[in-house]
Amino acid sequence: MSIAESGLRYIAEAPAYEYGGFNPQTVRIAKAALRMIGRLRRQNGVCRWREDADGVWETSCGQEWQFESGGIKENHVHYCHYCGKRVKEVRA
Numbered sequence: 001m002s003i004a005e006s007g008l009r010y011i012a013e014a015p016a017y018e019y020g021g022f023n024p025q026t027v028r029i030a031k032a033a034l035r036m037i038g039r040l041r042r043q044n045g046v047c048r049w050r051e052d053a054d055g056v057w058e059t060s061c062g063q064e065w066q067f068e069s070g071g072i073k074e075n076h077v078h079y080c081h082y083c084g085k086r087v088k089e090v091r092a
């Protein structure tokens with residue numbers, strides 16, 4: 001966890017144990033920034049797709065997908081529609 005993130009977490013969680021801490025607007029902003037960090041972290045991850053001998057793609061988020069024809073490139077797939085992460089093709 002970065003120092004920025006732990007600072008935001010401190011502000012977001014301070015009212016729970018510190019009386020008279022940060023004002024509500026500051027706490028709201030800190031919580032929104034933490035949500036944004038979480039979104040960016042998910043977006044920056046990759047979902048690995050591996051094609052088996054029957055043309056079924058197994059995803060690293062635990063799902064399966066089959067194209068009518070072609071593969072990831074031919075179907076212009078950039079993001080996994082199950083987990084939202086960027087798709088990375090893995091050779092079997």
Ligand SMILES: [Zn+2]
Nearest residue numbers: 047061080083
């Ligand atoms: Zn996925």
